[in-house]
Amino acid sequence: MTDPDLLVIGGGPAGIAAAVRAADAGASVMLVEMRPALGGAFHRRPIEGVEPWPIGREGERRWARLDEGLVRTGIVPRLRTAFLGLDGAGAALLEDRVAGRVEACHPRAIILATGALESVRPRPGWHRPGVVTAGGLQVMMKETGRIPEGRILLAGSGPLLIALAGQLTARGRPPVAVVEAADPFTEMVAGLGLLAHPRHLAEAAVHLGRLALARVPWRRATVLEAITPKGDAFEVRLRDRRGRRTTLEVDHVALHDGIRPNDHGLPAANETPGAGPIVVSAGDGREVLGVVAAEIDGERAADRALALIDGRPEATRDHLRRLARERHAQAVLARVFAPARPLDPLETLPDDTVLCRCEGRTVGDLKVLFTGADTPAGREIKLTGRFAMGLCQGRFCAHWVAEASARLGPDAPAPRPRDLTGDRWPARPVPIAALAAVPDAPKR
Amino acid sequence: MTASTFLFRGAAVPFRPGETIAAALTAAGLRTFGLDPAGRETRYFCGIGACQACLVRVDGVLVEACLTPARADGRVEPAEDRHDRS
Amino acid sequence: MVIVGAGIVGVSTAYFLKRAGVSVRLVEARAPAAAATGAADGAVSVASKRPGPMMATATAGIRLYRELTAEGVLDGLFFTRSTFLVAVDDAEAEVLATHAAALAASGVSVERLTNERLRALAPSLSADVRAAAEVREEGHAIGYEIVRRLIARAGLAVERGVRVDALVADPRTGRVTGLDTGAGRIEAEAVVIAAGGGSADLLGLSGVLRARRGQLLVTERAPALNAGLPGAIMSARYLLSKASAPGAAPAASARGYGLVIDPLRTGQFLVGGTRENDAARPDTDAEAVAHILRDALRLVPGLASVRLLRTFAGLRTAVVDGLPLVGAVPGRAGLHVATGFEGDGICLGPLMGRSIARLLLGEDPGVDLAPFDPARFREGRAAA
Ligand SMILES: Cc1cc2nc3c(=O)[nH]c(=O)nc-3n(C[C@H](O)[C@H](O)[C@H](O)COP(=O)(O)OP(=O)(O)OC[C@H]3O[C@@H](n4cnc5c(N)ncnc54)[C@H](O)[C@@H]3O)c2cc1C
Ligand SMILES: Cc1cc2nc3c(=O)[nH]c(=O)nc-3n(C[C@H](O)[C@H](O)[C@H](O)COP(=O)(O)OP(=O)(O)OC[C@H]3O[C@@H](n4cnc5c(N)ncnc54)[C@H](O)[C@@H]3O)c2cc1C
Numbered sequence: 029m030t031d032p033d034l035l036v037i038g039g040g041p042a043g044i045a046a047a048v049r050a051a052d053a054g055a056s057v058m059l060v061e062m063r064p065a066l067g068g069a070f071h072r073r074p075i076e077g078v079e080p081w082p083i084g085r086e087g088e089r090r091w092a093r094l095d096e097g098l099v100r101t102g103i104v105p106r107l108r109t110a111f112l113g114l115d116g117a118g119a120a121l122l123e124d125r126v127a128g129r130v131e132a133c134h135p136r137a138i139i140l141a142t143g144a145l146e147s148v149r150p151r152p153g154w155h156r157p158g159v160v161t162a163g164g165l166q167v168m169m170k171e172t173g174r175i176p177e178g179r180i181l182l183a184g185s186g187p188l189l190i191a192l193a194g195q196l197t198a199r200g201r202p203p204v205a206v207v208e209a210a211d212p213f214t215e216m217v218a219g220l221g222l223l224a225h226p227r228h229l230a231e232a233a234v235h236l237g238r239l240a241l242a243r244v245p246w247r248r249a250t251v252l253e254a255i256t257p258k259g260d261a262f263e264v265r266l267r268d269r270r271g272r273r274t275t276l277e278v279d280h281v282a283l284h285d286g287i288r289p290n291d292h293g294l295p296a297a298n299e300t301p302g303a304g305p306i307v308v309s310a311g312d313g314r315e316v317l318g319v320v321a322a323e324i325d326g327e328r329a330a331d332r333a334l335a336l337i338d339g340r341p342e343a344t345r346d347h348l349r350r351l352a353r354e355r356h357a358q359a360v361l362a363r364v365f366a367p368a369r370p371l372d373p374l375e376t377l378p379d380d381t382v383l384c385r386c387e388g389r390t391v392g393d394l395k396v397l398f399t400g401a402d403t404p405a406g407r408e409i410k411l412t413g414r415f416a417m418g419l420c421q422g423r424f425c426a427h428w429v430a431e432a433s434a435r436l437g438p439d440a441p442a443p444r445p446r447d448l449t450g451d452r453w454p455a456r457p458v459p460i461a462a463l464a465a466v467p468d469a470p471k472r
Numbered sequence: 473m474t475a476s477t478f479l480f481r482g483a484a485v486p487f488r489p490g491e492t493i494a495a496a497l498t499a500a501g502l503r504t505f506g507l508d509p510a511g512r513e514t515r516y517f518c519g520i521g522a523c524q525a526c527l528v529r530v531d532g533v534l535v536e537a538c539l540t541p542a543r544a545d546g547r548v549e550p551a552e553d554r555h556d557r558s
Numbered sequence: 559m560v561i562v563g564a565g566i567v568g569v570s571t572a573y574f575l576k577r578a579g580v581s582v583r584l585v586e587a588r589a590p591a592a593a594a595t596g597a598a599d600g601a602v603s604v605a606s607k608r609p610g611p612m613m614a615t616a617t618a619g620i621r622l623y624r625e626l627t628a629e630g631v632l633d634g635l636f637f638t639r640s641t642f643l644v645a646v647d648d649a650e651a652e653v654l655a656t657h658a659a660a661l662a663a664s665g666v667s668v669e670r671l672t673n674e675r676l677r678a679l680a681p682s683l684s685a686d687v688r689a690a691a692e693v694r695e696e697g698h699a700i701g702y703e704i705v706r707r708l709i710a711r712a713g714l715a716v717e718r719g720v721r722v723d724a725l726v727a728d729p730r731t732g733r734v735t736g737l738d739t740g741a742g743r744i745e746a747e748a749v750v751i752a753a754g755g756g757s758a759d760l761l762g763l764s765g766v767l768r769a770r771r772g773q774l775l776v777t778e779r780a781p782a783l784n785a786g787l788p789g790a791i792m793s794a795r796y797l798l799s800k801a802s803a804p805g806a807a808p809a810a811s812a813r814g815y816g817l818v819i820d821p822l823r824t825g826q827f828l829v830g831g832t833r834e835n836d837a838a839r840p841d842t843d844a845e846a847v848a849h850i851l852r853d854a855l856r857l858v859p860g861l862a863s864v865r866l867l868r869t870f871a872g873l874r875t876a877v878v879d880g881l882p883l884v885g886a887v888p889g890r891a892g893l894h895v896a897t898g899f900e901g902d903g904i905c906l907g908p909l910m911g912r913s914i915a916r917l918l919l920g921e922d923p924g925v926d927l928a929p930f931d932p933a934r935f936r937e938g939r940a941a942a
C-alpha cells in the first residue's frame with residue numbers, strides 16, 4: 029500500500045465531496061468506508077434489485093454529482109474498511125474487513141467525515157430486542173426496501189421522526205403514532221424562522237401532509253415513559269402535556285432523540301504541520317448541519333487540509349457563508365423541537381433502568397457511586413462503575429451517564445462524555461488476528 | 473429473486489444479494505440473534521455498526537450483523553461464546 | 559498529616575492512618591488512580607519477583623491482601639489464583655527452571671507441571687508450550703477498585719485537582735512545614751510523598767527515578783476460552799524483560815517485550831506488555847500491540863477469534879537500582895516518601911502504605927524497609 033497525501037474516512041456526502049475536491053486539485057486520495065456501499069446516512073444505496081429510496085429530485089441531483097465526481101477523478105473507494113484511529117506513533121490504522129487485516133498507513137493529512145450518531149434517551153425497556161433507533165429502521169428500509177411486519181410506533185423528538193413517518197406512510201405502512209416531546213406548533217415564532225429555509229419547510233410540509241391524510245396521530249408534547257414486553261408485542265406508556273398517562277400496544281418501537289457528531293475514539297483536529305498527520309473533520313461528524321452542509325463542508329475541509337500540507341489557496345469564504353445559512357436552519361429546528369416540558373432527570377428513572385446496555389449497568393448502579401463522602405470524577409465513574417466500558421465503548425451511554433453524574437455530584441466538576449469514553453484507538457473492536465498482521469517496523 | 477441462503481443455528485435463512493446478515497435475519501422474523509458473550513440478548517438497533525448490539529459469529533469471530541453482507545452457504549451462529557477448543 | 563498522590567500507595571497510607579484515628583488530607587493533582595494505579599494489570603504476585611528483598615516483600619504484600627480480604631475490607635476485589643510460568647523454547651525453559659528453583663528456595667509454593675497436567679489444567683494453552691510451573695496462592699486485584707474501596711472504607715474525601723508544586727521547609731532546620739499547591743499553601747506537620755512519577759520533581763530526584771512505559775490490551779469477553787485458563791499465564795520471556803536493569807536497554811529489544819495473559823473475571827483477557835524506557839507519554843502504538851498479540855497467539859491460539867476492545871498504557875516509576883524508595887527522607891524532618899514500585903506497586907501498595915503509616919505513628923513497620931531506605935541516594939540528591 030502506498031501512502032496517500034490525503035486519507036478520507038467516511039463515504040457519505042462530506043467524505044466524497046472532500047475526496048473529489050482534493051483529487052481535482054491533484055492530491056493523491058484514499059477514500060475508505062466501513063459499510064459495503066458508499067452513501068452515508070442520507071444517500072444510503074439500496075441493494076441490487078431494490079428501487080432507490082425517494083429522496084426528491086434535488087437529492088438525486090446531488091448524489092449524481094458526487095457519483096460523477098468519483099468517476100471523473102477515478103477514485104476507487106475502499107469499502108468494508110474501517111478506520112480504527114491514530115496510534116501513539118501517528119499511524120492511521122485501517123481494518124480491511126475483506127482481507128481480514130489491519131494496515132498502518134501514513135498519509136500527510138486525514139479528513140474525518142464519519143457522519144452523525146443518533147441519541148436515544150434511556151427509558152425503562154429501551155434496551156429490549158424489538159426496540160430500534162429510527163435511523164436503524166430507516167437503514168433497513170433504504171437498503172432492502174422492506175418494512176418490518178406489525179404495528180410501528182415512532183417516539184422521541186426531532187424532525188427525523190416526521191420524515192420517517194412520512195416515508196413509512198408513503199409506502200402504505202403508516203406508523204401507529206408519532207410521539208414527540210416538543211410541541212412544534214406552539215413554537216410559532218421560532219417556526220417563522222423556517223420561512224427563510226424553504227427547502228426544510230417544504231420537506232416538513234410534504235411529510236406532515238402525508239401523515240394528516242393517513243390520520244397518523246402526531247402526539248406532541250408527549251413522552252414515551254416506558255416500554256414493557258407483552259407477549260411478542262410491547263405495551264408502551266405515554267405521558268401527555270397534562271401529565272395524563274395512556275398505554276398503547278405495538279409490535280415495534282423506533283426511538284430517536286436527535287443526532288450528534290459521531291466522533292467517538294477519533295483523533296482530535298490537528299492543524300499544526302509537523303505534529304503528526306494533519307487532521308481536519310468535516311460534515312455531520314464535525315457539526316450536525318445536515319446533508320447539504322455536509323457536501324459544502326467536505327470541500328472546505330479538503331481545501332483546508334491541502335492548504336496545511338501544500339500551502340494551496342483556500343476558497344473558504346463562499347463555503348463558510350453557505351455553512352452559516354445551514355447552521356441557522358439547524359438552530360431554528362432545534363428551537364422548534366425543544367422539549368415542551370423539561371424532561372425527567374435521568375436519575376429519577378426507576379433504579380433498574382438500563383443506562384449502559386453492553387455491561388447492563390443501571391441508574392441504581394450509578395447512584396451507588398455517589399453515596400459516599402467522596403464524589404468520583406468521570407474516569408472513576410467509568411472504571412469503578414463499568415459505565416462506557418462495554419463493546420460500544422460508550423457511544424450510547426456516555427452522554428447520559430455524564431449528564432446524570434453532573435446532577436448526582438453537583439459539588440464536583442461535571443464529567444464530560446470524553447472522560448468516560450476515553451480517546452484511545454481502537455475506535456471500534458477489532459479482531460486480534462487482523463491486528464496481529466501489523467508488522468514490526470523495519471530495523472533501522 | 474435469487475434463492476441464496478446461509479445457515480443460522482443450522483436453519484437455512486434466505487437473503488438477497490448485497491443484503492446484510494441483520495437484514496436477512498430480521499426478514500426471517502428474528503428480533504434477537506441469540507445471546508452475546510455477556511449473556512445479554514442481541515438485537516438490531518442502530519443499523520450503522522455503532523451499538524454492537526447485533527453481534528453474530530461468522531467463522532468464529534464476532535461481527536456486526538448490520539455491517540456484514542450475508543454470504544451464500546455461510547454459517548452464522550449466535551455471538552454467545554461456546555467455543556470448542558478441540 | 560498530608561499525603562500527596564492518590565494512587566494505591568497514597569490511598570493505602572491514608573487508609574491506615576485514618577484507621578488508627580489520625581486525620582489526614584489526601585491531595586491529588588488529577589483524580590484517584592489517574593496514573594499508574596489505573597493503568598496496571600493487577601498481579602498480586604511473587605512469581606516474577608527477583609529473589610531477595612522484593613520476593614520477601616511481595617510475599618508479605620500478598621499476605622496483607624489476604625488479611626484485608628478476610629476482614630471484609632477488600633471483599634470481592636481480591637482473588638486468589640495461580641500464576642503459570644510457561645516456556646516455548648530452550649532459552650525460556652532454562653530461565654523458567656532457574657526461577658522456579660529460586661521461588662521454591664524462598665518458600666513459595668511452586669510446582670513444575672508435566673505436559674499432561676498442564677493440558678488438563680489449561681486447555682486453552684497452545685501445544686507449543688513445552689515447560690511450565692505453577693506458582694500457587696497468588697492473587698489478582700484491580701488497582702482502581704482497591705483505591706475506590708479504601709477511600710470509601712476510610713471515609714476519605716480526596717482533594718482532587720490539587721497539584722503540589724513544591725515543598726515548604728524551614729530554611730534553618732530543613733524541616734518540612736507544608737506544601738505549595740495550585741490551591742494555595744497547605745500547612746503540614748508531616749508530609750508523605752506518594753506521587754509516583756510526580757515524586758521526582760518534588761524531591762529533586764530526577765536522576766534516580768525513571769519512567770518505564772507499559773502498554774496493555776483488553777479484549778472483549780470470551781468466557782469459554784477464559785475458562786480454559788485457570789490463572790495468569792506469564793511467559794518466561796517476561797522474566798527476562800523484567801530482570802533487565804532499568805535505564806539500560808533490555809537485551810531482548812528496546813521495547814522490553816514480555817508477555818502476561820490474564821484471564822479476567824468478566825470473561826475478558828488483559829494482555830501485556832512492554833517495558834519501555836523514557837517514553838514520554840502513556841500511549842500505545844499498533845506496532846507494539848501487534849507484536850504482543852502475535853506472542854499471545856503463540857501461547858493461546860484461540861485468541862485469534864477474539865476482538866481487541868481497548869489499549870492503554872501507563873508509566874511505571876522505577877528507581878535506577880531496581881528497588882523502591884520507602885521511608886524518611888534524610889535531612890528533611892517531617893518528610894516521608896513511598897514510590898518507585900515500578901511494576902509491583904499493586905502488589906506492594908497496601909503493605910507499603912501500612913508501613914509508612916506505622917512509621918508515622920512511631921510503630922514498627924512490620925517489614926524490613928532497610929533495602930528501600932531513601933538515604934542510599936543521599937549523594938545523588940545533594941548533587942541534584
Ligand atoms: C438516521 C439519520 C437520518 C438522517 N436523515 C437526514 C435527512 O433526512 N436529511 C438531512 O439533511 N440529514 C439527515 N441526516 C443527517 C445526515 O447525517 C446528513 O444529512 C449527512 O448524511 C451527513 O453526511 P456526512 O457525509 O457528514 O455523514 P454520513 O452521510 O453519515 O457518512 C458518514 C460515513 O462514514 C462512515 N464511517 C463512520 N465511521 C467510520 C469509520 N470508523 N471508518 C470508516 N467509515 C466510517 C459511515 O459508515 C458513513 O457511511 C440523518 C442522519 C441520521 C443519523
Ligand atoms: C502497564 C503497567 C502494568 C502494571 N502491572 C502491575 C501488576 O500486575 N502488579 C503490580 O503489583 N503492579 C503493576 N504495575 C505497577 C503499579 O501500577 C504501580 O507500581 C503502582 O500503581 C504505583 O502506585 P503509586 O501510588 O505509587 O503511583 P501512581 O498510581 O502513579 O499515583 C501517583 C499519584 O500522584 C499524583 N501526583 C503526581 N504528582 C503530583 C503532584 N505534584 N501533586 C499532587 N499529586 C500528584 C498522580 O496524579 C497520581 O494519581 C503496573 C504498572 C503499569 C504501568
Ligand code: FES
Nearest residue numbers: 517519521524538
Ligand atoms: S445494529 Fe448497532 S451495531 Fe449493528
